[in-house]
Amino acid sequence: MVHLSSAWLLGGPLGLLLLVPVLMAPTPSSLCTPLKTLNDSLSHRRRYMKHNFPINYTVRVHSEEIFKLSNIRRMRVNRTGLDELTLQRLWFQVNQGILKKLIRVMPDRHPSRRYTAELETRFRDAEGVFVQSHPPEIFQQELPDSVQDIWDRLTEEPDKVPEPSWRYATPKSLMDNFCHTMHCLFSECFATEEQHDYCGASHWRKGRKRKLKPES
Numbered sequence: 001m002v003h004l005s006s007a008w009l010l011g012g013p014l015g016l017l018l019l020v021p022v023l024m025a026p027t028p029s030s031l032c033t034p035l036k037t038l039n040d041s042l043s044h045r046r047r048y049m050k051h052n053f054p055i056n057y058t059v060r061v062h063s064e065e066i067f068k069l070s071n072i073r074r075m076r077v078n079r080t081g082l083d084e085l086t087l088q089r090l091w092f093q094v095n096q097g098i099l100k101k102l103i104r105v106m107p108d109r110h111p112s113r114r115y116t117a118e119l120e121t122r123f124r125d126a127e128g129v130f131v132q133s134h135p136p137e138i139f140q141q142e143l144p145d146s147v148q149d150i151w152d153r154l155t156e157e158p159d160k161v162p163e164p165s166w167r168y169a170t171p172k173s174l175m176d177n178f179c180h181t182m183h184c185l186f187s188e189c190f191a192t193e194e195q196h197d198y199c200g201a202s203h204w205r206k207g208r209k210r211k212l213k214p215e216s
């Protein structure tokens with residue numbers, strides 16, 4: 001199978017460098033069904049996460065919750081010993097917090113409330129399958145220090161976080177990151193015959209004019 005060979009190639013440092021852009025964790029195929037359902041929901045994000053909000057409306061998030069393709073790229077290059085599963089766990093942790101924050105700012109009758117609650121349900125379904133499809137020991141392993149630091153900041157009591165550490169982001173931009181990083185980290189579920197590089201920012205800019213500048 002495909003992932004066996006990429007796991008084997010991981011052995012050598014050279015292989016690691018060359019393979020970084022296409023490196024994949026063996027995503028269990030059972031996880032693809034809930035992730036595709038999530039992808040379907042996310043296709044309506046412009047309507048529910050932009051049009052139903054005031055212009056430039058932002059929510060306060062941890063800086064680590066601005067989790068973009070560029071963060072994943074940087075972490076893959078920079079952090080030795082970081083495996084895909086760890087990044088996937090981080091993805092679940094980050095987006096769980098984001099969905100919670102979004103729901104919290106919506107009154108019960110907000111026109112995006114039901115959409116967001118459903119998104120969260122679908123997200124939890126995917127998380128359940130993710131956890132079940134790996135042996136429990138994997139989730140007890142220590143995280144690399146750098147990831148543990150991120151994790152600790154994500155789960156810090158909000159009133160212990162100093163004001164300058166917060167970031168403000170629009171719901172739509174958070175959902176864009178959610179969607180793009182999902183395709184990148186679980187690319188086996190989304191790959192088509194053409195083998196897109198979902199982790200490259202250029203893939204997501206296709207609809208737009210040109211590459212303006214590298215994503216920061």
Ligand SMILES: *[C@@H]1O[C@H](CO)[C@@H](O)[C@H](O)[C@H]1NC(C)=O
Pocket residue numbers: 036039040042043189190
């Ligand atoms: C994910 O959603 C997009 C629409 O946002 C759609 O074009 C694409 O086909 C979907 N991918 C899968 C694998 O369902």
Ligand SMILES: *[C@@H]1O[C@H](CO)[C@@H](O)[C@H](O)[C@H]1NC(C)=O
Pocket residue numbers: 055056
């Ligand atoms: C929204 O933000 C953009 C970019 O920061 C700014 O140019 C625009 O004037 C803002 N619009 C409103 C209505 O505040």
Ligand SMILES: *[C@@H]1O[C@H](CO)[C@@H](O)[C@H](O)[C@H]1NC(C)=O
Pocket residue numbers: 074077078
């Ligand atoms: C590696 O990480 C450090 C600190 O997190 C950062 O300053 C540096 O720019 C990163 N290097 C690359 C190549 O991204």
